[in-house]
Amino acid sequence: xxxxxxxxxxxxxxxxxxxxxxxxxxxxxxxxxxxxxxxxxxxxxxxxxxxxxxxxxxxxxxxxxxxxxxxxxxxxxxxxxxxxxxxxxxxxxxxxxxxxxxxxxxxxxxx
Amino acid sequence: xxxxxxxxxxxxxxxxxxxxxxxxxxxxxxxxxxxxxxxxxxxxxxxxxxxxxxxxxxxxxxxxxxxxxxxxxxxxxxxxxxxxxxxxxxxxxxxxxxxxxxxxxxxxxxxxxxx
Numbered sequence: 398x399x400x401x402x403x404x405x406x407x408x409x410x411x412x413x414x415x416x417x418x419x420x421x422x423x424x425x426x427x428x429x430x431x432x433x434x435x436x437x438x439x440x441x442x443x444x445x446x447x448x449x450x451x452x453x454x455x456x457x458x459x460x461x462x463x464x465x466x467x468x469x470x471x472x473x474x475x476x477x478x479x480x481x482x483x484x485x486x487x488x489x490x491x492x493x494x495x496x497x498x499x500x501x502x503x504x505x506x507x508x
Numbered sequence: 509x510x511x512x513x514x515x516x517x518x519x520x521x522x523x524x525x526x527x528x529x530x531x532x533x534x535x536x537x538x539x540x541x542x543x544x545x546x547x548x549x550x551x552x553x554x555x556x557x558x559x560x561x562x563x564x565x566x567x568x569x570x571x572x573x574x575x576x577x578x579x580x581x582x583x584x585x586x587x588x589x590x591x592x593x594x595x596x597x598x599x600x601x602x603x604x605x606x607x608x609x610x611x612x613x614x615x616x617x618x619x620x621x622x623x
Contacts, residue, residue, distance in 0.1 A: 401551075428609055440514070440601050440614040441552075486551065494540070494608035498551040 399424045401489060403499035411507050416474035418502045420487035425465040428490040432461050432472045435484045435501070444485075445472070477506045511535050512604050514615025522623055523594060529587045529618045531602030537582040538604035542612060543575070546599040558585055559608075592622045 400423045410416060420430075429448045433441040445454045445461040447470070453462040458475040474481055484501040491497065511534040519527055531541060540559050544552040556572075558564040558579035566572045574596075576588040585604070589596055599619055603612035 431611075433614075438599075438617070438619065440512075440616040441603075442614075443611065446611060488552075490609065492609075494605075494610075495554055495557065496542070496552075496603075496612060497554075500549075500551040 399489060399491065399497050401487065401497055401499040403485075403487060403502050405502060406500065407503040407505075409505040409507065410477055412477060412479060414477055414506075416472075416477050416481070416504060416506075418472040418474075418485050418487075418504070420470040420472070420499055422468045422470075422489055425468055426492065427465065428492055428494070430461075430463055430470050431488045431490070431496070432459075432470075433486045433488060435486060437484075441486065477504075479506050479508050482506050510611075510613040512538075512602065512613045512615040514602055514618055516618060517616060518619045518621075520621045520623065521592065524591055527589045527592055527620060529589075529600055529602070529620075531585045531587070531604065531615055533583045533604040533613070536604075536606060536613075538585070538606065539582065540605050540608050540610075541579055541585040542603045542605075543577060543585075543587050544601045544603070546601060546617075552601060555587075557608075589620065592620070594622045596620065597622045 432444045447463045460473045486501045488496040488498045513532045543555045556564045556566045564577035579585040601617040603614045605612045
């Protein structure tokens with residue numbers, strides 16, 4: 398059974414610092430991996446999607462890497478801003494199209 | 509594009525009542541819709557997968573007679589929590605996709621509180 402772990406569970410940084418969020422998984426037979434953002438009491442916003450054949454994806458200040466062999470993905474957020482404060486979730490898509498989520502990393506960026 | 513609307517956003521009701529939550533894809537046809545539940549400080553857990561016109565497939569441990577799912581059209585799926593009890597209080601989120609392995613687009617969730 399796939400297990401998805403996100404470390405740390407919570408992170409607080411001053412504005413301007415770079416953020417590094419980690420996601421690990423136990424089964425490398427994945428279809429793709431996604432990073433989502435969730436604001437309090439809200440649904441999910443997709444940030445980046447990495448296909449299983451890819452190593453990384455970039456969008457603006459965000460960069461996500463994928464290493465299937467070691468079962469790891471890392472989300473980098475450059476020059477953090479208070480508006481980046483949210484919970485970040487990684488999720489793996491299996492061959493059936495189902496998403497399995499990690500528990501998330503709660504990020505607070507202080508002005 | 510790919511907007512998913514979920515309604516209501518928040519509902520409070522008495523124990524024993526049934527609650528219906530709607531999930532609509534506003535600008536695309538959703539062949540597959542998913543229903544998730546999220547408890548505080550925990551991750552999203554998949555409850556069931558529904559394909560338009562077919563019976564929903566429930567995850568292990570999810571009571572299909574308690575959580576009724578209908579996906580009668582390509583733009584609408586409903587989740588009905590029957591005879592709700594306080595332990596059913598949670599955040600319910602739906603997602604919709606154009607196919608089983610296509611990207612999922614999420615609604616804003618429904619906060620359900622059972623008194």
